[in-house]
Amino acid sequence: MCGRRPIEAPRREIGWQEYGELCKRLALEVRAHGSYDAVVGIARGGAIVGATLSFMLNLEYFPIRLGKRGGVTRVIVPPTRDLAGRKVVLVDDLSRTGDTFKIALYELKRVGAASITTVALVRREPGFRPDLCAVTASAVDKVAFPWGREELVGDRFELRKL
DSSP, X not given: OTTOOOOOOOEEXXXXXXXXXXXXXXXXXXXXXXOOSEEEEEETHHHHHHHHHHHHHTOEEEEEEEEEETXXXXXXXXXXXXXXXXXXXXXXXXXXXXXXXXXXXXXXXXXXXXXXXXXXXXXXXXXXXXXXXXXXXXXXXXXXXXXXXXXXXXXXXXXXXX
16 A cells, blocks of 8 residues: 555444434324335344334334345245235335345235335435335444444454445
8 A cells, every 4th residue: 555544434323322213203294195004124224224213103014035146136025915006115224225125125026015115214316216115325434323333242342344
């Protein structure tokens, strides 16, 4: 690097209190956007946001889980056929390229969801535009969610590195 230090990307820290406020804002936006029958959270982080919104909106919650291996995203836990004919809110914690949203959308259509509204807690700019989001961050921002800050190592918690 010839003595140059790498430029640190900005870091967007979201704490638990702000998370709660952002979810309240999203819940109000979802309610204003239409009426829905269920919330589907994309695991892992989207499951946290989705479950929170499902309680706030008093809607049934369903998970979907996708996994990436070798650059290929695949469905690990598909959506249930109980979503057929329902109006669904599809939630993820972070929207970047939209790959997980696009796969989840395809899977929800495959099981017969009547309509789907995409919601992200944080959206990266530029990138996939969900129907609703609480925060927009630049492409270089690193985002730290409260549930991903620490991990249990042995018998104590340690800060994760972003």
